[in-house]
Amino acid sequence: MISMRSKYALKALGYMARTSDKESFLIADIAQAEGIPKKFLEAILLTLKNNGILSSRKGPGGGYSLAKAPANVTIGAVVRAFEGDLAPVQCLSESTSASCPECSDEDTCGIKLVMADAGNAFASVLDSVTLADMLQRSEFERQRRQQVVDFAI
Amino acid sequence: MISMRSKYALKALGYMARTSDKESFLIADIAQAEGIPKKFLEAILLTLKNNGILSSRKGPGGGYSLAKAPANVTIGAVVRAFEGDLAPVQCLSESTSASCPECSDEDTCGIKLVMADAGNAFASVLDSVTLADMLQRSEFERQRRQQVVDFAI
DNA sequence: CTATAAGTCTACTTTAAATATAGACAATAC
DNA sequence: GTATTGTCTATATTTAAAGTAGACTTATAG
Numbered sequence: 595m596i597s598m599r600s601k602y603a604l605k606a607l608g609y610m611a612r613t614s615d616k617e618s619f620l621i622a623d624i625a626q627a628e629g630i631p632k633k634f635l636e637a638i639l640l641t642l643k644n645n646g647i648l649s650s651r652k653g654p655g656g657g658y659s660l661a662k663a664p665a666n667v668t669i670g671a672v673v674r675a676f677e678g679d680l681a682p683v684q685c686l687s688e689s690t691s692a693s694c695p696e697c698s699d700e701d702t703c704g705i706k707l708v709m710a711d712a713g714n715a716f717a718s719v720l721d722s723v724t725l726a727d728m729l730q731r732s733e734f735e736r737q738r739r740q741q742v743v744d745f746a747i
Numbered sequence: 748m749i750s751m752r753s754k755y756a757l758k759a760l761g762y763m764a765r766t767s768d769k770e771s772f773l774i775a776d777i778a779q780a781e782g783i784p785k786k787f788l789e790a791i792l793l794t795l796k797n798n799g800i801l802s803s804r805k806g807p808g809g810g811y812s813l814a815k816a817p818a819n820v821t822i823g824a825v826v827r828a829f830e831g832d833l834a835p836v837q838c839l840s841e842s843t844s845a846s847c848p849e850c851s852d853e854d855t856c857g858i859k860l861v862m863a864d865a866g867n868a869f870a871s872v873l874d875s876v877t878l879a880d881m882l883q884r885s886e887f888e889r890q891r892r893q894q895v896v897d898f899a900i
Numbered sequence: 901c902t903a904t905a906a907g908t909c910t911a912c913t914t915t916a917a918a919t920a921t922a923g924a925c926a927a928t929a930c
Numbered sequence: 931g932t933a934t935t936g937t938c939t940a941t942a943t944t945t946a947a948a949g950t951a952g953a954c955t956t957a958t959a960g
Binding site for chain 1: 892
Binding site for chain 3: 773774775786789790792793796803804806807808809810811
């Protein structure tokens with residue numbers, strides 16, 4: 595389960611990428627458009643900035659902008675900014691140095707080996723999809739469903 | 748991140764499957780062997796029983812036994828007993844009926860579409876590996892590392 | 901039929917993390 | 931210099947996980 599932070603981040607980025615007529619976005623506007631608590635979004639956008647995904651300018655006329663083209667931002671990079679490495683078990687996380695306290699032999703632990711595979715499968719998908727892909731996919735799905743409805747009429 | 752419950756469950760099952768000379772296991776013995784808090788393990792084994800993975804008998808001479816051969820128990824089934832469906836986002840979970848509160852159109856939500864793929868990739872791995880596979884893999888890794896050490900000497 | 905050995909159930913406590921909020925601070929444009 | 935906007939620090943709230951305690955039930959042995 596990914597956190598709300600990650601989901602809000604993806605929503606905010608999706609909104610910014612989708613609204614291509616605007617260059618810069620106010621926190622308050624994004625919050626309202628996507629239904630995200632403003633103060634919470636504040637911290638989220640800051641994290642995205644610190645991860646090089648967004649850039650910002652203070653003062654009047656300022657706001658947040660995408661630091662890269664949507665085709666160059668992977669979903670994996672966004673999610674990792676909030677969830678750390680995407681390890682399904684603690685002992686696979688490199689950032690959290692906490693290993694299994696009671697694992698007799700971590701190197702040959704079957705659980706760890708299997709979870710590594712599963713975690714990699716999960717991460718590969720997110721790393722292979724960009725923000726642009728995500729929007730395109732959503733749009734494709736919208737049109738596909740629209741056609742089904744048209745056909746039904 | 749999977750919970751300790753799932754990890755403890757896999758440890759307990761691994762222990763039972765590995766210790767093939769015994770038929771029946773006491774909670775206390777498993778707890779001690781695998782370093783799991785006994786009272787906590789109690790609840791975990793019960794859940795495994797309710798999911799048809801273990802069977803039990805009360806009274807003297809009783810204890811827990813594997814309800815199926817290790818080759819017929821998938822890691823996915825074990826983990827699902829504790830984590831529910833392995834949905835990476837709430838709106839993909841069928842058990843938790845809570846959908847995204849602020850998703851304008853859930854059917855075409857790009858986040859949901861991408862996360863569905865990632866979640867499926869994760870689940871596929873766990874569903875394709877059995878308890879027997881896990882033990883075998885661990886043993887294989889143990890021997891491989893042993894050889895490397897021998898060679899180094 | 902009683903004593904004992906096991907699993908089962910209910911309730912609670914503790915701990916930690918996620919989520920969210922408040923308010924002061926800093927930078928920039930005009 | 932003042933209004934606008936992002937940034938930072940601190941705190942509150944809520945929720946779930948992790949762990950514990952103790953009474954209850956079922957079965958076996960003798």
